[in-house]
Amino acid sequence: MGRMIERRHEDNGTRSRALYSPCGSYRYGLERVWRETPGPLLLWVMLNPARADERRNDPTIERCQRRAQAMGFGGMRIANIFAFRAPTPAELRRAEAPVGSENDALLLRWHAEAGMTLAGWGMHGGHRGRGAEIAAQLTGAVHVLGLTKDGHPRHPLYVAYRQQPRLWHRPDGPAAG
Numbered sequence: 001m002g003r004m005i006e007r008r009h010e011d012n013g014t015r016s017r018a019l020y021s022p023c024g025s026y027r028y029g030l031e032r033v034w035r036e037t038p039g040p041l042l043l044w045v046m047l048n049p050a051r052a053d054e055r056r057n058d059p060t061i062e063r064c065q066r067r068a069q070a071m072g073f074g075g076m077r078i079a080n081i082f083a084f085r086a087p088t089p090a091e092l093r094r095a096e097a098p099v100g101s102e103n104d105a106l107l108l109r110w111h112a113e114a115g116m117t118l119a120g121w122g123m124h125g126g127h128r129g130r131g132a133e134i135a136a137q138l139t140g141a142v143h144v145l146g147l148t149k150d151g152h153p154r155h156p157l158y159v160a161y162r163q164q165p166r167l168w169h170r171p172d173g174p175a176a177g
Contacts, residue, residue, distance in 0.1 A: 004028060004102055009054040018054035019106065026083040026100035027053070029110065031075065032065055038074030040115025045107065045134065045142075046155065047121040048082040048092050060157045067156060071165075073115065079107040081121050081130040089124040099130070104137070111138055118165055122155035123148045135170050144168040 005020045019029040027049035033041070044064050052061040061078065068076040083100030086092040111117050119142050125131025131152050135142070143165035144153040153168065 004106075007054040011055070016054045019102075021083070021100060021102070025085060026103070027085050028079070028083050028100060028102050028106045030054070030061065030078040032061075033075030034065075034069065035074030040073075041113070042068045042071065042073040042076040043110050043114035043117045044068075044076060044078045044156070045111070045117060045119045045121065045138070045153075046078065046080050047089070047124050048080045048098065049078075049085045050087045052078075060155070063156055067161060070161065071116075077110050077114070079103075079110050081107075081125060081134045082127075089127075092124070093127060098128070104134075107134070108137060116143055116165070117141070118143045118145070118156075119153035119168060120145060120156045120159075121153055122158075123150060123152050125152040126150060138170075142168045142170065 003022055005022055007018050009016045014032055014034045017031040018027060020027050030052060050058050052058040057065065064076060082092060082098040083103040084092060084095045084098040086095065092098055117138065121131055145156060145159040145163050145165055146154040148154055
């Protein structure tokens with residue numbers, strides 16, 4: 001791995017870690033652990049980082065954390081198909097280099113270490129073909145909370161808690177197993 005800036009924070013028994021580019025424009029990974037011995041972590045693979053950091057959740061991360069806790073995980077990690085920090089898809093589209101140099105290596109390493117990988121980048125995953133590109137690189141089992149009309153994994157912010165993860169049978173990706 002190249003150079004990343006790691007920032008940590010602990011609050012109310014939750015340990016957090018965030019990995020950034022030296023310039024701060026990219027967040028490569030976010031981790032929240034709420035159990036002393038967490039066991040395997042849930043990995044969320046979403047579109048791009050917005051406002052969440054090592055100290056605070058945004059609405060998406062809050063919902064992901066609640067779902068991970070309800071599923072019995074002791075912690076979660078967030079990786080994205082784009083690491084550029086932007087609060088809206090429109091701002092993400094304007095970025096010249098939205099992926100980030102360290103993004104794919106961290107995403108794939110965290111996927112290999114995960115207890116479960118849950119994809120949820122939503123309809124904007126079609127930007128620059130990234131959704132399909134990452135789906136093809138994720139080996140083994142990947143889960144989703146549903147698919148958009150274009151076949152992208154639904155974003156967790158817009159899925160009811162009662163919807164349980166299901167195995168994603170990727171049309172062009174590797175066989176699940």
